Each structure stands twice: as C-alpha cells, then as structure tokens.
Amino acid sequence: MDPSKSTKTLASTILPASLIPDCSQRPGDDPIFALNAEANARVQKGEDILNATLGALVTADGILAVLPSVQEGYRRIPFVQASCYAPISGPPSFVGAIIHDLFGDSETARQTIGVSTPGGTGAVHHAIVNTLEPGQNLLTSSYYWGPYAILANHTRRGVSTFRMFDEQGRFDLGSYADGLNQMMREQGRALIILNTPCHNPTGYTLDDAEWGQLVEITEQAAEAGPISFLLDFAYEKFAPPGQAIWRNHIERLSASVGVFIAWTASKSFAQYGARIGALLALHPDDEQRGRLANALGYSCRGTWSNCNTHGMLAVAEVLTDPELCAASENERKDLVRLLDDRVVVFNEHARPAGLHYPRYEGGFFVTVFTPDEARTAESMRRDGVFVVPLPGAVRVALCATPKVKVQRLVESLVAGVAAAQ
Numbered sequence: 302m303d304p305s306k307s308t309k310t311l312a313s314t315i316l317p318a319s320l321i322p323d324c325s326q327r328p329g330d331d332p333i334f335a336l337n338a339e340a341n342a343r344v345q346k347g348e349d350i351l352n353a354t355l356g357a358l359v360t361a362d363g364i365l366a367v368l369p370s371v372q373e374g375y376r377r378i379p380f381v382q383a384s385c386y387a388p389i390s391g392p393p394s395f396v397g398a399i400i401h402d403l404f405g406d407s408e409t410a411r412q413t414i415g416v417s418t419p420g421g422t423g424a425v426h427h428a429i430v431n432t433l434e435p436g437q438n439l440l441t442s443s444y445y446w447g448p449y450a451i452l453a454n455h456t457r458r459g460v461s462t463f464r465m466f467d468e469q470g471r472f473d474l475g476s477y478a479d480g481l482n483q484m485m486r487e488q489g490r491a492l493i494i495l496n497t498p499c500h501n502p503t504g505y506t507l508d509d510a511e512w513g514q515l516v517e518i519t520e521q522a523a524e525a526g527p528i529s530f531l532l533d534f535a536y537e538k539f540a541p542p543g544q545a546i547w548r549n550h551i552e553r554l555s556a557s558v559g560v561f562i563a564w565t566a567s568k569s570f571a572q573y574g575a576r577i578g579a580l581l582a583l584h585p586d587d588e589q590r591g592r593l594a595n596a597l598g599y600s601c602r603g604t605w606s607n608c609n610t611h612g613m614l615a616v617a618e619v620l621t622d623p624e625l626c627a628a629s630e631n632e633r634k635d636l637v638r639l640l641d642d643r644v645v646v647f648n649e650h651a652r653p654a655g656l657h658y659p660r661y662e663g664g665f666f667v668t669v670f671t672p673d674e675a676r677t678a679e680s681m682r683r684d685g686v687f688v689v690p691l692p693g694a695v696r697v698a699l700c701a702t703p704k705v706k707v708q709r710l711v712e713s714l715v716a717g718v719a720a721a722q
C-alpha cells in the first residue's frame with residue numbers, strides 16, 4: 302500500500318470533537334495557573350524565581366501554611382463516617398457551625414439558611430443561577446476575581462462592572478450607584494457581588510463609612526425591583542482590625558435586599574484543595590427562607606450533588622469543639638501576622654518608591670497600577686519575578702512572597718512600571 306495515501310486517509314477520518322460551537326474554542330488553562338507553571342519551570346532550571354502569582358499563603362520557607370488544628374479535626378472523624386455521602390445541602394452540623402461562626406446566637410442566625418458548596422466558587426455559581434435569568438448580567442467592581450466572568454459565561458449570564466476607584470483612590474460609590482440604577486432599568490433585577498475585606502485582586506477593604514453609603518444606595522435601588530447582594534467573604538479572617546462592622550450593615554441590608562454570603566474554608570482554614578464552602582442566605586420570612594433552601598439544595602443536586610464529607614465534618618469539629626476552635630484561632634492569628642508583616646514591609650517600601658496602589662491594610666493580594674500591564678509583567682519576568690497582569694495594573698500575591706523577598710518584589714515593580722512609561 303502507498304504510505305502517503307494511508308496517511309491522508311487517516312487524517313481525513315479524524316473525528317471532530319463534537320463540541321457545540323460555544324464550547325469549541327475554550328481557553329485550555331486559567332492564565333494564572335499558566336503563569337505559575339512557567340515560573341515553576343524556571344525554578345526547575347535552577348533560577349532564583351519569585352513567584353507572586355498564586356493565591357495561597359506560604360510560610361517564610363515557601364511551604365503552604367496550614368493549621369494543625371484542622372488536621373486534628375480530620376483525624377477525629379471515623380473513617381466510615383468520612384466515607385459516607387453527605388446530605389445534598391450539607392451536614393446540618395457543618396452549615397450550622399458556619400452560621401454560628403458568622404452570627405453567633407443572634408436573631409440573624411435564626412434567619413439564615415445555607416447549603417454546602419465546593420469552596421466559594423460553588424457558592425458564587427449558585428448565587429448566579431438562582432438570582433439572574435439567562436442572558437442577564439451580574440454587577441461587580443471593575444477589578445474583580447476572574448472566575449466570576451467564567452461562572453457567568455458558563456451559565457449563560459454575563460458581567461457588568463462599575464468603576465472601582467474614584468480619583469482619590471477610594472471606593473467609587475457614585476459609579477456603584479450609577480451602575481446599579483442602570484442595571485435595574487435594563488434588567489428589572491440585579492445581583493451585586495462584593496468581595497470585601499481584602500478584595501482580590503486589589504487588597505481593598507471597605508471601611509465603615511463606605512459600607513454605610515453602599516447600603517443606602519442599594520436600599521434605594523431596591524425600590525425598583527428585586528436585588529440580590531452576594532458578599533464574597535473568601536478573605537474574611539484576614540480582615541484588618543475593626544471589620545466586625547460588616548455584620549450591622551449586612552443585617553440592615555437584609556431587610557430590603559436578598560443577602561447571600563459566599564463562605565469558604567480555602568483561605569481561612571488553609572484547605573484550598575479540600576473544596577469546602579457554603580452559600581448562606583438571609584431572609585426574615587420563614588416561608589421565603591424555605592424556598593431559598595429548596596432552590597439552593599436543588600442546584601446542589603443539579604451540579605455536584607454533595608460535597609466532601611470528611612472536610613465538612615472536620616471543619617464542623619474545629620468550629621464546635623471549644624478547645625479545637627481556640628487552637629485554630631491562635632494558629633490563624635500566626636498566619637495573619639505572617640501576612641501582615643509582609644504588608645507592612647510592602648507599604649514601607651512601595652509608597653516612598655512612588656508605586657500607585659489602593660489602600661492596602663492586609664490581605665493576600667495588592668494591585669499596582671501601571672500604564673502598560675503587559676510590559677510591566679514582562680520586565681518583571683525578566684527579573685525572575687512573576688505577577689499577574691490585569692487591565693491597567695498587575696496583581697501581586699504577598700501571600701506567596703516571603704517577607705525577606707518583599708524588597709526585591711518592590712524593586713522589580715518599580716523597574717517594571719518605569720519600563721511601561
């Protein structure tokens with residue numbers, strides 16, 4: 302047989318991937334994970350790389366920081382129990398422990414329901430599919446966590462944004478009001494996603510005054526139709542001091558707006574890979590709360606069924622056993638201190654060096670503004686420093702940068718921003 306002919310026959314019989322058109326050109330990898338892979342490849346070649354891309358808190362030695370109390374929580378769950386299917390909406394002990402952790406024994410706790418989700422990502426998914434019609438857009442700030450757009454697009458919704466910072470570098474409440482009111486005119490309903498404290502990617506934490514005005518604007522907009530407000534609480538436990546004020550604002554908001562909270566153990570219990578999370582919903586009315594619980598439980602069944610039993614029971618154990626809970630809080634304080642020390646060093650060097658970035662009081666990331674993010678990131682990569690380019694800025698993961706390397710990071714940022722002028 303003529304070999305060239307057989308090759309041709311083979312080539313022409315390759316099956317198409319049978320994907321629908323919408324799915325046939327999907328990007329293969331998350332850009333942040335792709336940058337991380339490139340950084341790791343250079344480490345393998347023996348280069349001294351500073352990889353400030355991924356959102357996981359590492360120790361001074363560059364090893365993932367974990368909580369021994371959580372490991373003890375896992376140990377205490379009998380293997381047979383850990384191996385069972387969890388209830389679709391999550392073990393009541395787990396969901397109840399999270400509600401208690403956030404709201405204690407208050408009336409608000411009684412008015413809150415929740416379902417388990419694989420991390421905060423699953424919680425955002427459920428909020429989107431249950432509060433927006435296909436074709437509608439969610440509303441969030443102009444800097445936002447990239448997966449919001451993937452989750453929205455994947456579920457046939459979209460994203461609209463309002464400008465996050467005004468000329469003084471404060472949260473742009475005017476732009477928020479305009480964006481929300483426009484959304485109510487166009488869609489007759491809205492889902493707002495707000496990630497605070499320690500916003501990813503900017504590091505920004507709303508202060509009391511900003512929260513108060515945001516609540517007022519949202520209440521007024523709710524006169525035009527149903528609004529859902531999702532507080533993405535991924536970095537809750539890393540908040541700068543004085544952040545307990547969020548509770549008052551959320552409680553007030555829940556009288557006129559559907560309030561949801563995306564909770565996750567990824568950062569606060571350093572359980573990134575265990576996929577433990579929850580979506581909570583607040584409502585003063587018993588019947589409406591029942592509907593919310595049913596709708597969210599239905600979404601669980603229609604997506605991942607049930608979540609990681611072992612992880613959820615371990616976290617419930619840590620939250621409910623007084624000694625273990627106290628131990629976890631102490632261990633977490635060390636992690637917060639580890640991160641805060643880096644933030645202090647960053648601020649000490651970065652402000653005097655003329656870098657522009659929002660108020661940064663703590664948290665895994667900060668965003669440094671630049672006229673050309675691609676050139677800045679490229680210049681930094683040449684120095685062996687990896688950051689994530691975003692429109693008009695680069696995201697810097699202090700969580701992944703040991704304190705002794707913060708000065709090198711700042712120097713590379715300064716050079717990178719200068720290269721973009």
Ligand SMILES: Cc1ncc(COP(=O)(O)O)c(C=O)c1O
Pocket residue numbers: 356419420421422423446496501533535565566567568573578
């Ligand atoms: C802003 C924000 N929301 C939610 C999440 C959810 O993460 P996970 O699904 O790991 O809990 C993350 C994780 O990086 C995040 O940065």
